[in-house]
Amino acid sequence: MTIIYNDQTREFHLQTNNASYIMTILENEQLGHLYYGKKVRHKDSFQHLLVTGHRSNITYLKEGDMNFSLEQTKQEYPSYGTTDFREPAFQILQENGSRITDFKYKNHRIFKGKPKLEGLPATYTEQDDEVETIEITLYDELIQAEIILLYSVFKEHDAITRSVQFVNHGEENLNLLRAMSANVDFFDSNYEMVQLSGAWVKERHVKTRKLETGIQQISSTRGTSSSQHNPFLALKRPETTESQGEVYGFSFVYSGNFLAQVEVDYLDVSRVSMGLHPFDFNWLLEKGESFQTPEVVMVYSNEGLNGMSQTYHKLYQSRLARGTWRDQVRPVLTNNWEGTYFDFNEEKILNMAKQSKELGVELFVLDDGWFGKRDDDTTSLGDWFVDYNKLPNGITGLAEKITALDMDFGLWFEPEMVCKVSELYEAHPDWIIHVPNRNRSHGRNQYVLDFSRKEVVDAIFDMMAKLLHDAPISYVKWDMNRYITEIGSAALPAERQREVAHRYILGVYDLYERLTSVFPDVLFESCASGGCRFDPGMLYYAPQAWTSDDTDAMERLKIQYGTSFVYPVSSMGAHVSAVPNHQVGRVTSLETRANVAYFGAFGYELDVTKMSETEKAEMIDQITFFKQHRELFQFGTFYRINSPFSEDGNRTTWMVVSKDQSKAIVADYQVLAKPNPGFSRLLLKGLDEASSYEIEGYPGIYHGDELMEIGIQLDHERFKAHANFDIVEDFNSKIFVLNKQ
Ligand code: DGJ
Secondary structure, three states: OOEEEEOOOOEEEEEOOOEEEEEEEOOOOOEEEEEEEEOOOOOOOOHHHOOOOOOOOOOOOOOOOOOOOHHHOOEOOOOOOOOOOOOOOEEEEOOOOOOOOOOEEEEEEEEEOOOOOOOOOOOOOOOHHHEEEEEEEEEEOOOOEEEEEEEEEEOOOOEEEEEEEEEEOOOOOEEEEEEEEEEEEEOOOOOEEEEEEEEOOEEEEEEEEEOOOEEEEEEEOOOOOOOOEEEEEEEEOOOOOOOOEOEEEEEEEOOOOEEEEEEEOOOOOEEEEEEEOOOOOOEEEOOOOEEEOOEEEEEEEOEHHHHHHHHHHHHHHHHOOOOOOOOOOOOOEEEOHHHHOOOOOHHHHHHHHHHHHHHOOOEEEEOOOOEOOOOOOOEOOOOOOEOOOOOOOHHHHHHHHHHHOOOEEEEEEOOOEEEOEOHHHHHOHHHEOOOOOOOOOOEOOEEEEOOOOHHHHHHHHHHHHHHHHHOOOOEEEEOOOOOOOOOOOOOOOHHHHHHHHHHHHHHHHHHHHHHHHHOOOOEEEEOEOOEOOOOHHHHHHOOEEEOOOOOOHHHHHHHHHHHOOOOOHHHEEEEEEOOOOOOOOOOOOHHHHHHHHOOOEEEEEOOHHHOOHHHHHHHHHHHHHHHHHHHHHHHOEEEEEEOOOOOOOOEEEEEEEOOOOOEEEEEEEEOOOOOOOOOOEEOOOOOOOOOEEEEOOOOOEEEHHHHHHOOEEOOOHHHHHOOOOOOOOOOEEEEEEEEEO
16 A cells, blocks of 8 residues: 555555655644655554644644644645745635635545546556555635645655645635645755756756755746746755765646745744746636646655656656657657758758768758748748748658658647737737737747637647648657747736736647647657756657757756756757857867767757768767667666766766666766876766676676776776777767676
8 A cells, every 4th residue: 555544643644665755634624744755664653743832932723722833833735824924835815805714624535546637747657556646635614615635656656746626616706826736844954955947058957055044946937937947846965965865856747937945944844835836826716616736746765866866767758758759769860950040942951851861860850940931030930831932842742752761750830939920910919928008028029829718729730730631740849939928818807817827838738738649649849949948747748858959068968967857868859960069169079969969869950961971971870879779878777977067067977777787878078188187987877786797899897886886997098999088188078888798
């Protein structure tokens, strides 16, 4: 049993393979929190963990009692205003202006499996006995509203998911002002908060800070999850490293505005909460209506940050991503964007495709610029029909010629956007997100379609579906290139205007759901100016995402390293691009560029026809090498070893190990060459300590324990025999392939 309820003590004990999560019904009938952490054996009572008692200068709930105060009680889903002064998990505005509520335990239900969250992405089960769920219903008698807390326990995957449903059974209208998906009150504050923050072309950089009294938060108010902060935070002990120590991960399966925060109070209790951003949010809940929050996935690991990440990787790869491509290695692609930008025609594209085919590329992706009159970024978004000036045979004609080369064909869209210079905007100027009589700000000359309106989503679906029906398209790159301003919808009444940001995301999910159901074999790659919406919500629909518009190999080390905190290698689009690099002007070797891009959904983003014969020969070798090992790259167990976020950041090392530990690939990257360097060893991870391995290209046999404890002696003479070994250059990298003997 993974969920135990004790009738006497009214305690709930949720157990995964390695974690315990314990709650209890409090004396005021609200739900209290007792413990989250390393798995403990079950026993009848953990009530001693509840600390009540008198303190000066606090407020108490019951008249005549000087012991019970919510201020000193750890809670599951706290409210504000009744002796707890911290930020609450929820807040409901009632018709009389009150925000005070009293949600008491009503009942609970434990069952096998996991219910779907209507209209929202979420983790799922394939067999009911993989997961046990508990649904705890809390009820406020005065307003006749229910809060249903849903916890699903993925025992083997070692994760617990949470979401919340609000139901209005009463007569009055309720306004949800705040509806977080998860709240955990931790016993102490001796933690560091890890977050993945950045900006366009420097997404998901790892930032770590010590928790301090007060609130520390990350969020998005940009309409998408954003590159500024990923919807993820972790609390780790100060001594926790990549390979050991305790860490708690919180990952939000959502692609819009979010809040993730830790409030440390004067008792050093750390309250983690995560959910929809309450800022600029209000959801009107009329009689009989309900509201479902998105899901938070909680992971506890006492095997360091790698342990946490590996849990997320496995869960998200197999129980969040869906569809035909979920378990399949991804095709090697060429994307024309950095090769041509808007400047192409059919002949150019066909030449690039033919050349790519000769190198071993399997999929050709035509990026932005094929539709309407799009010769630059000022026009045509929304007009999803081909520009015959560039492509006289249409998309169907081009796609047929490319598939005749025995290659797959993929196409770029930006479904959520419209330019003022477009037929779509001319026909429907009120279809954009806007506020009447106010300026409409633009981003890249484009406006955001009001996806909170079904007719808008329908129209875009029809245009995209027609193309996907008519032409042999097996891959779609779904881009989204601006954040949302002046958030408002012409179709909603005044009192629902603060629902637009969330309704917009529901519309995006609806379009994704429809397209992926009608075209189940199409591989979708999500994108938002590169990695500005790389989140678990997107992964549910698109098993891979364009990780960043920064294709420089050195910059990618940080971006891919940070992304790997939550997201699997199979989900990270990673391309080799031309040098000097278009984002930072850096020149790195073709070898290093590929050595970084192998750890992702691999491809090239350059004009193949301009490559020299020597370069093409090298690309053939790279593609052959990648195809030989891509199952391992994309679906092996990923370990981070040396961090580009370490103090000097000069070295990054990571590796993948096959599930049966018979194969591994290690990659070691150095940013700048150092004169007269000290000795250097590479300590590997995840190998079978009792087995022996050969390292391709190196003499000798090495024991697994030896490679993990003593490591590869990088500066040893014999390694100099290896073709990859060359420490005299900047931006150097080495790949080691290990095979069990
Ligand atoms: C932003 C994407 O990240 C790029 O890869 C490319 O598709 C451009 N948009 C096209 O406009």
